[in-house]
Amino acid sequence: MSIWIYIAVMAVVTYLIRVLPFAFFRKKIESKFIKSFLFYVPYAVLSAMTIPAIFYSTGNIITAVAGTAVALVLAYFDLPLIVVALAASGAAFICGLFIPM
Amino acid sequence: MKKEFTRGIVAGIPIGLGYLSVSFGFGIMAAGAGLSVFEAFMISLTNLTSAGQAQGVSIIAAGGTLLEMALVQLIINIRYALMAISLSQKLDKSFTLPKRIIAAYGITDEIFAVCSTVKGTLKPYFMYGVTIISALGWVTGTFLGAAAGEILPSSVTAALGLVLYGMFLAIIVPPARKEKSILIVVLTAAALSCVCKYLVPSLSGGFAVIMCALVASAVGALFFPREEGEDE
Incomplete structure (x- = not known):
C-alpha cells in the first residue's frame, strides 16, 4: 500500500479531531463544574506530561534532575518561558560534561 | 493584528x-x-x-x-x-x-x-x-x-x-505558586502520572496523560470550583 495513503489517513483523522470541536462548539458553558474543570485541564495535562517524563528526557537521570531543579527555581521567580526552557537545557548540558559517559 | x-x-x-x-x-x-x-x-x-x-x-x-x-x-x-x-x-x-x-x-x-x-x-x-x-x-x-x-x-x-x-x-509553576487550588491539581496530576508510569506500565503514555488530567481536573472542579470572573 502506498505510504501516501497512510499519511493521508493520519492527517485527516488528526485534523478532524481538532477542527470539529474547535469550529463548531459555540455554546458558552454555564455549568460551574464544567467551567472549573476546563480551567484546570491545561495545568493537569502539563503536569501529567512533565512528571515523571522530565526525569527521562535527557537519557541520564542526573543531568535531567539538574535541569529540572534549575527550571523549577527560575519558574518560581516567574522568569519568561524561553529563559526557563533554555536554562534548564543548558544546565543539563553542563552537568553532562562532568559525567563520564 | x-x-x-x-x-x-x-x-x-x-x-x-x-x-x-x-x-x-x-x-x-x-x-x-x-x-x-x-x-x-x-x-x-x-x-x-x-x-x-x-x-x-x-x-x-x-x-x-x-x-x-x-x-x-x-x-x-x-x-x-x-x-x-x-x-x-x-x-x-x-x-x-x-x-x-x-x-x-x-x-x-x-x-x-x-x-x-x-x-x-x-x-x-x-x-x-x-x-x-x-x-x-x-x-x-x-x-x-x-x-x-x-x-x-x-x-x-x-x-x-x-x-x-x-x-x-x-x-505551571507561577500560577501554582499563587493559587493553592492550581497547586493541588498540579500535584494530583503528577502523582497519578507517577502511579500510571510505575504501577501500570502497560498503559500507553498518551492514554495515561488523558486519565490523569481528567481525574486531577475533576478533583479541582469538585473541591475548588472557580468563582465567576475569577479567570479573566
Whole structure:
C-alpha cells in the first residue's frame, strides 16, 4: 500500500479531531463544574506530561534532575518561558560534561 | 493584528525550539523505518503531533491496516478535542468560522498550553503566530533528523530533550505558586502520572496523560470550583 495513503489517513483523522470541536462548539458553558474543570485541564495535562517524563528526557537521570531543579527555581521567580526552557537545557548540558559517559 | 501575530511568535519560540529537538528524534526514527526525507517531512507538516506520528510510523513500517491507523490516531489524539472545547470558551469575537478552521490545525499540547493561559480572550493572529513558529520548528527538526540525524553530538541532542519540559514547568509553576487550588491539581496530576508510569506500565503514555488530567481536573472542579470572573 502506498505510504501516501497512510499519511493521508493520519492527517485527516488528526485534523478532524481538532477542527470539529474547535469550529463548531459555540455554546458558552454555564455549568460551574464544567467551567472549573476546563480551567484546570491545561495545568493537569502539563503536569501529567512533565512528571515523571522530565526525569527521562535527557537519557541520564542526573543531568535531567539538574535541569529540572534549575527550571523549577527560575519558574518560581516567574522568569519568561524561553529563559526557563533554555536554562534548564543548558544546565543539563553542563552537568553532562562532568559525567563520564 | 500585526502586534498580536508578533506576540504569538515570541510566545511560541520555546515551543519551536523544543519541537526542533523532539522532531529531530522523530526524523531519525522515520528514516530508520524506511521512510524518505520528504515523506517524514510531510507527515510532520500534515500531522503536527508527536505521539500520533511516532505510532503512525511504526504502523506504516509494520504494514498495518488503514482502520488500525485511523483508530490509533483517534485514541492517541482525542485529547485535542478536549483542548479544542476548552479553548473554544475563551475565543475572541474576531475568531470567525474560517479562522477557527485554519487555527484548529495548531491545537497541540504545547500550543494549547500557551494559548489557554493568555490573559483575556484568545485572538486568531496570536494563535497563528504561535502555530507558525512551532510548526516551523517541528518540520525543520524532522527534515534535519531524517536527513542528517547522526551529525549532532549526543550531548547536545540529549540536553535539548529538556527544552519542552522546562517550558511546561515555566507555565505551571507561577500560577501554582499563587493559587493553592492550581497547586493541588498540579500535584494530583503528577502523582497519578507517577502511579500510571510505575504501577501500570502497560498503559500507553498518551492514554495515561488523558486519565490523569481528567481525574486531577475533576478533583479541582469538585473541591475548588472557580468563582465567576475569577479567570479573566
